[in-house]
Amino acid sequence: MIKGRDLFKIxxxxxxxxxALDGVSVQIDRGEFIGVMGASGSGKSTLLHLLxxxxxxxxxxxxxxxxxxxxxxxxGRTLFRLQRLGYVFQDYALVPELTAEENVYLPSMVRGMTSxxxxxxxxxxxxxxxxxxxxxxxxxxxxxxxxxxxxxxxALVNKPSIILADEPCANLDTQNSRNILELIKRLNKELGQxxxxxxxxxxxKKYFDRIxxxxxxxxxxxxxxxxxxxxxxx
Amino acid sequence: MLDEEKVAFFLASRLIARGNKGxxxxxxxxxxxxxxxxxxxxxxISGVVVLFNQQTxxxxxxxxxxxxxxxxIYIENVDQLQQKITRIPGVxxxxxRYTAGATIVHKGKSTTPLLYAINPEDExxxxxxxxxxxxxxxxxxxxxxxxxxxYQLAGNKDEKADRIPSLGGVDVGQTVDVTFSNGVTRxxxxxxxxxxxxxxxxxxxxxxxxxxxxxxxxxxxxxQILVRTQTTGNxxxxxxxxxxxxxxxxxxxxxxxxxxxxASIVGSFDIINLIGNIVSLIIAVVxxxxxxxxxxxxxxxxxxxxxxxxxxxxxxIKSYIFQALFIFFCGTLAGGVLLLLVLQYLTASPLxxxxxxxxxxxxxxxxxxxxxxxxxxSLIAGYVxxxxxxxxxxxxxxxx
Numbered sequence: 310m311i312k313g314r315d316l317f318k319i320x321x322x323x324x325x326x327x328x329a330l331d332g333v334s335v336q337i338d339r340g341e342f343i344g345v346m347g348a349s350g351s352g353k354s355t356l357l358h359l360l361x362x363x364x365x366x367x368x369x370x371x372x373x374x375x376x377x378x379x380x381x382x383x384x385g386r387t388l389f390r391l392q393r394l395g396y397v398f399q400d401y402a403l404v405p406e407l408t409a410e411e412n413v414y415l416p417s418m419v420r421g422m423t424s425x426x427x428x429x430x431x432x433x434x435x436x437x438x439x440x441x442x443x444x445x446x447x448x449x450x451x452x453x454x455x456x457x458x459x460x461x462x463x464a465l466v467n468k469p470s471i472i473l474a475d476e477p478c479a480n481l482d483t484q485n486s487r488n489i490l491e492l493i494k495r496l497n498k499e500l501g502q503x504x505x506x507x508x509x510x511x512x513x514k515k516y517f518d519r520i521x522x523x524x525x526x527x528x529x530x531x532x533x534x535x536x537x538x539x540x541x542x543x
Numbered sequence: 544m545l546d547e548e549k550v551a552f553f554l555a556s557r558l559i560a561r562g563n564k565g566x567x568x569x570x571x572x573x574x575x576x577x578x579x580x581x582x583x584x585x586x587x588i589s590g591v592v593v594l595f596n597q598q599t600x601x602x603x604x605x606x607x608x609x610x611x612x613x614x615x616i617y618i619e620n621v622d623q624l625q626q627k628i629t630r631i632p633g634v635x636x637x638x639x640r641y642t643a644g645a646t647i648v649h650k651g652k653s654t655t656p657l658l659y660a661i662n663p664e665d666e667x668x669x670x671x672x673x674x675x676x677x678x679x680x681x682x683x684x685x686x687x688x689x690x691x692x693x694y695q696l697a698g699n700k701d702e703k704a705d706r707i708p709s710l711g712g713v714d715v716g717q718t719v720d721v722t723f724s725n726g727v728t729r730x731x732x733x734x735x736x737x738x739x740x741x742x743x744x745x746x747x748x749x750x751x752x753x754x755x756x757x758x759x760x761x762x763x764x765x766x767q768i769l770v771r772t773q774t775t776g777n778x779x780x781x782x783x784x785x786x787x788x789x790x791x792x793x794x795x796x797x798x799x800x801x802x803x804x805x806a807s808i809v810g811s812f813d814i815i816n817l818i819g820n821i822v823s824l825i826i827a828v829v830x831x832x833x834x835x836x837x838x839x840x841x842x843x844x845x846x847x848x849x850x851x852x853x854x855x856x857x858x859x860i861k862s863y864i865f866q867a868l869f870i871f872f873c874g875t876l877a878g879g880v881l882l883l884l885v886l887q888y889l890t891a892s893p894l895x896x897x898x899x900x901x902x903x904x905x906x907x908x909x910x911x912x913x914x915x916x917x918x919x920x921s922l923i924a925g926y927v928x929x930x931x932x933x934x935x936x937x938x939x940x941x942x943x
Binding site: 358363364383388390391392394396398402404406407411415416418419421447463 | 546547549550553554557558560561562844845848849850851852853854855856858936937938941
């Protein structure tokens with residue numbers, strides 16, 4: 310479970326001040342598939358960065374799975390990210406010199422798995438995302454959709470309780486976006502992981518269990534029932 | 544291997560194997576050149592020192608030099624002393640000699656070299672000057688009107704080619720007039736000319752001891768006794784042995800006799816060498832630093848992502864240190880091969896110095912010092928840029 314209370318993130322110096330998050334409180338339950346939506350500059354990515362321990366709030370408290378993550382030092386935060394969180398980036402963020410398989414099993418190596426274990430777990434996960442036969446290919450030899458599926462597999466390899474996805478479809482065409490969203494949805498249902506995904510595409514809405522709309526650093530609404538579905542893209 | 548090191552090694556090996564081969568090869572070559580540079584000049588200096596040492600022993604002093612006691616001009620009863628010395632264990636031979644100032648004149652050209660008076664047979668047992676006769680013959684024990692001179696002293700017909708005041712190209716068979724310090728002048732026939740490549744030999748003149756004694760009216764004396772010992776390197780112990788056997792004259796080792804000369808040569812070379820080494824190491828630091836720094840800056844976003852997915856900063860730093868160590872290892876190996884080729888070539892075709900041919904001498908300490916210097920440089924140049932880049936916060940790195 311994620312519990313954030315009165316989260317502020319304020320940038321700027323002196324009199325110029327930007328409130329990227331302006332007193333956000335949020336609670337996300339285990340197994341939920343949450344969409345964080347809003348216009349550019351609404352604070353959705355900032356919220357995701359705080360939940361993913363990539364940044365620290367200016368003030369406010371955040372606990373994940375009962376751990377007050379604000380109290381963790383840098384090494385503790387790194388270890389927490391490794392063990393409890395999986396991150397999927399907009400631009401896949403794979404290491405170009407590593408094959409799909411090596412990219413996926415890198416985080417599990419850090420956790421101390423043997424090469425054999427890494428290979429086995431990696432094989433299972435690549436099968437899950439439909440890329441087992443592409444495991445020896447380098448990112449440069451794969452399509453954007455395939456690279457994003459490798460990135461998702463990498464996020465899943467340590468079996469984290471929470472997956473954070475920062476606009477994972479932003480660089481993909483509609484068909485590939487749909488494939489990725491369906492994959493994430495399926496993983497959410499099959500593996501029961503909590504998924505928090507940032508998106509600004511209205512048609513993604515139908516995949517989420519719950520939607521947090523943000524504007525000017527605040528949560529505007531926190532229930533996808535209230536707002537109704539947005540039209541799908543043409 | 545520890546887990547962190549295992550992952551760092553994994554990352555480093557993949558980045559090396561699948562990264563830009565051209566840049567890697569160029570960097571390795573530069574490190575190889577630096578390695579060669581760190582060793583080459585000192586090995587030549589060592590070669591020069593070895594050459595000068597050997598020349599000093601073979602052409603100037605032997606291993607030990609016995610000189611008169613304090614307040615005495617000559618060693619007295621030299622025949623008995625020589626017999627005593629020759630019987631001491633470890634002594635191969637000894638050679639008494641006089642040194643005298645003299646003016647030598649040939650066809651109006653006059654010069655004042657150092658004149659040595661020697662027992663030719665004794666001298667052959669101690670020094671190798673006799674092997675360096677380039678024209679004519681060496682002195683014989685009974686020679687009284689014969690002189691052997693160095694080729695520098697003999698000089699050239701063309702004065703411009705002379706390095707010291709000479710006799711203007713005098714040759715074997717010609718005669719010279721020698722005026723001694725007591726005013727006696729005698730005529731000598733040039734019996735041989737020496738070229739030993741040792742300046743202190745090639746600018747001097749040699750007559751027999753017996754002849755000088757007849758000029759000066761003295762006998763059974765000497766200004767020096769040169770001693771050749773069985774092994775080189777234990778001169779201090781041999782000096783003690785000589786003293787134990789009752790030699791009361793001053794005893795010098797060849798190192799002491801040539802100390803100032805060698806020290807000035809080595810000192811000058813050391814300064815050049817030090818500057819060369821510092822410049823080489825700075826080049827190595829800068830090259831590895833730039834390569835790693837550009838690499839890390841280029842991968843700044845990737846480093847941010849790695850940190851974001853839970854790869855600890857220390858693993859990333861170690862992966863870059865491993866890359867720097869790989870460059871160091873390959874550079875040193877390539878440099879070693881290059882150096883061996885150069886040294887082999889120079890051993891077969893030595894560099895010709897004024898003192899003679901110089902072959903480089905490879906010293907284990909020198910090699911270890913070069914390896915240690917490059918290793919330290921690689922570790923620093925690998926650590927600092929990766930530390931700087933990974934010190935950046937994750938979001939700034941990811942945003943580029």
